[in-house]
Amino acid sequence: MFEQAFKNIDDVLRKEAGCTTELDYTEQTSWLLFLKYLDGLEQDLVDEAALEKKKYAYILDKPYRWESWAAPKGKDGKLDHNSALTGDDLRDFVNQKLFPYLHGFKQRANGPNTIEYKIGEIFGEIKNKIQSGYNMREVIDQVDELRFRSQAEKHELSHLYEAKIRNMGNAGRNGGEYYTPRPLIRAIVQVVQPKLGERIYDGAVGSAGFLCESYDYLKKVHPKRTTAQDRMLQERTFYGKEKKSLAYVIAIMNMILHGIDAPNILHTNTLTENLADIQEKDRYDVVLANPPFGGKERKEVQQNFPIRTGETAFLFLQHFIKILKAGGRGGVVIKNTFLSNTDNASVSLRKLLLESCNLHTVLDCPGGTFQGAGVKTVVLFFEKGAPTRKVWFYEFDPGRNLGKTKPLNDADLSEFVELQRTFADSPKSWSVDAKSIGAATYDLSVRNPNGGQELTHRSVQEIMAEIVALDAESKEVIANIQALI
Secondary structure: OOHHHHHHHHHHHHOOOOOOOHHHHHHHHHHHHHHHHHHHHHHHHHHHHHHOOOOOOOOOOHHHOHHHHOOOEOOOOOEOOOOOOOHHHHHHHHHHHHHHHHHOHHHHOOOOOOHHHHHHHHHHHOOOOOOOHHHHHHHHHHHOOOOOOOHHHHHHHHHHHHHHHHHHHHOOHHHHHHOOOHHHHHHHHHHHOOOOOOOEEEOOOOOOHHHHHHHHHHHHHOOOOOHHHHHHHHHOOEEEEEOOHHHHHHHHHHHHHHOOOOOEEEEOOHHHOOHHHOOHHHOEEEEEEOOOOOOEOOHHHHOOOOOOOOEHHHHHHHHHHHHEEEEEEEEEEEEHHHHOOOOHHHHHHHHHHHHHEEEEEEEEOOOOOOOOOOOOEEEEEEEEOOOOOEEEEEEOOOOOOOOOOOOOOHHHHHHHHHHHOOOOOEOOEEEEEHHHOOOOOOOOOOOOOOOOOOOOOOOHHHHHHHHHHHHHHHHHHHHHHHHHO
């Protein structure tokens, strides 16, 4: 229904000098989608107020509503070309009037969980990069064709938007920060099994993949919900924090398209929160996350943690353990070197995890699980409140080299999910008694006692085909750059 509109938007943005990457395409599509969604939301609220014979107080003043500046309609319901801005007039209105007006909502909002606050936060952080007002008019006309009113429309838009996020992740470099492969997230959610009524948290929310997949999981497991349960899912179930402005915007938009109208996502650096200040009321039942690894945090941020380290992921893991309720469950992606590093911080953190939580499962992921990341990862599954007695390891081997053309899929992880239910032994899985883990280093290295899988070497033809494909990609990128010069 809307796939062609998304393709048309990307085609226009590729002509735009201010947009050069998949990240730019997603960012610019996101702020326009958000304003179109807001227009539809206000129309729904106007209709509801009319049914109750009440007067509706608009969020946006009339000149800044979508119907006024982006898509004014004539009596026939079609775009009024005499009233619609275009060219320099449109660009100047967006840059000089619309964005400053929308950013001002942050100061006027009653609190961070209001739609007004989110409007101000979004438009204070991102910038309009569409420099040509004529290109902007083309994009707006395409966005105006999209509709958010029915669940079927939202469902299709959410799939198209997820595809944009995936493309951004596959673009490599910093694109991967925003995208965790959805099959991996779905497997993690199936193991952790969030329940209706629980509060689910991701302190490094990225594109909100964990929260969106948890929402879909809960709806699927509980198809017959009451109105009160639906309201709880909307308002008091999913919580997240995100430091980066683009990821924050994408997370908000992704959750809205999945059906969560006012996401509880805060734009903040999670790690600036002192662990000593976390109280019982701040805690969550479930933590699902893929925190950034390899980053370095400043000394003043490290002061907030008992185990001080510059490694961002290790600070996040301390935060997650602390913010879980007693009996709370976690599924957290982390570098596999965490299991065996011998520095003081790594050893102390493994000791904390094993003694304060039941680390019941470790999923060992192969290289290539994350596009462009270049590191191997593991997923830690744990329950807070009792020490670890036994750790079940699963060495994930999809039987092929994962990559852009052969990505991870749900079937790849089905055996892991099935075996994990009973912690069954297999050629790929085994259990380690906590008593056998040395107290000197608490080493958790993945050592398959079954000998693991035989190393499969790629054929010369496969390697040459990949080199040719990469070479063609490089030539295409260079040609695009030359066309811009």
